[in-house]
Amino acid sequence: MKALILVGGFGTRLRPLTLSVPKPLVDFANKPMILHQIEALKDVGVTEVVLAINYQPEVKASHSQISILQLRLCLLKKASFYFLQVMLNFLKEFETKLGIKITCSQETEPLGTAGPLALARDQLIDGSGDPFFVLNSDVISEYPFEELIQFHKSHGGEGTIMVTKVDEPSKYGVVVMEEETGKVERFVEKPKMFVGNKINAGIYLLNPSVLDRIQLRPTSIEKEVFPQIAADQRLFAMVLPGFWMDIGQPRDYITGLRLYLTSLRKKSPSKLSTGSHIVGNVLVHESAVIGEGCLLGPDVAIGPGCVVECGVRLSRCTVMRGVRIKKHACISNSIIGWHSTVGQWARVENMTILGEDVHVCDEIYSNGGVVLPHKEIKSSILKPEIVM
Known part of the structure; x- marks a missing residue:
């Protein structure tokens, strides 16, 4: 099996820590954030992890034309390259220790949350037909991946998203689902009236066929791809057992x-x-x-x-x-x-x-x-x- 982790950009919400290391390498409970996820993926048989790196703008201008904003963008681009090298060098150490392959897929233009899957298509499909994981790198939980795999196999749909219960669903996009089967009916963005209390937890298990639904362009997996799969009655949700938190700030x-x-x-x-x-x-x-x-x-x-x-x-x-x-x-x-x-x-x-x-x-x-x-x-x- 394979997995794609959406790494994101510069981690501005966690500054000043991310001024020294890329956000995925910030320590959490005495180990880099992303290592918690990679170890959990390794435990369920994942053999390759693809890190989806966000696009960073390229500035083309002569020295005399560079404005303050352009100069800042130039510095950001250099920082992006430096942090990418730091992250790759660090993670290479764990390839041998964990026995898992770690590669990168970097955007050349902004692709949203679904476009990176299309970009990494060749890295995610290996001919076995196995589903692949998609994770947001900021998410910390107990990572019940074995249970997720079993549930995904049992319903026979195209995709499974993990959802978590929240006390104030009006702040989030709510996943409306059948309680008995887990079949996703629809998504409601910041509902004014109560329609449910389960939100997207940023952990997915998807069949390779989902990639056929995604074009190599800026696309939102939450707002475009998942509603389409749900309309075809091929998307299911599993309630995440245990705790969940986005630790990006x-x-x-x-x-x-x-x-x-x-x-x-x-x-x-x-x-x-x-x-x-x-x-x-x-x-x-x-x-x-x-x-x-x-x-x-x-x-x-x-x-x-x-x-x-x-x-x-x-x-x-x-x-x-x-x-x-x-x-x-x-x-x-x-x-x-x-x-x-x-x-x-x-x-x-x-x-x-x-x-x-x-x-x-x-x-x-x-x-x-x-x-x-x-x-x-x-x-x-x-x-x-x-x-x-």
Whole structure:
């Protein structure tokens, strides 16, 4: 079997983290986001993963003609090429470790959410007739791929989409389906009246015949392709068991971490830390060093090579690789980027996001600061703001 992961663009919602690495390589629960998906796909027999990379504009102009906007686009194009190489180099390491082939398919023009499937047609079809997976790279869940395969085989349709239940369906596009069979009847965009509470979860299993419905042009799989298959009564939906979250922005990232660690508690409790200094679910890499008198949790992930000194308080936060948290610092509802430092008695909270190699001095308070990489914070950030 094969799979296509829609990687997306620059990950602007997760800046400043995505100023250092491509969004799919941002750590989530101590491993790159996309690695969670690739490992789960490998477990159900997927042998090749195709990463669908978004189009980035090309600017053709002489130096004297380049405007501020054009210059920015030029820089974006260079950044796109650099990040693509970084991602490929990183993922090549996992091809051998996981025994799975990883390739890329990059757009030369914007193709929406369906066009990339047509572009990667030759990579997705291998003559076996097997269905292929399509995933949005921002989605974190328990990835019940085995159940999805069995359900897809049982209904005999062309495609299966996973749906998840939400409390406020009026904010989303709702999937209206037969409860007993799962057959999709129609899609309703942000309904004003209640028609259902299930939304597209961004995980699909599609027969190769679906590719015949997609032309190599900008196309929306949600608004054009799926309604067409549903009209032919060939589209089915499976309710996603367990948790689901789009972690493409910081607040949802933190929520997703809580849901992931809760799931880990049920499935593999031995992977979580225990002790009198632990409250709730805490994931600590084996190479991290934790000092005496700390209180960690709930919902904390501490990455490899981190040093957490004595008396530190951490809750609802991610501390990425190589970070040092000095004595008696307090961090909550925040993300601490790679190789950063938080000083003694510092307080970091309210969705503060520190980019790579940020150094917060002793006794500093950050209330929702978003700090770009390679900065030193010498004065407190009293209200949410971007520090450039």
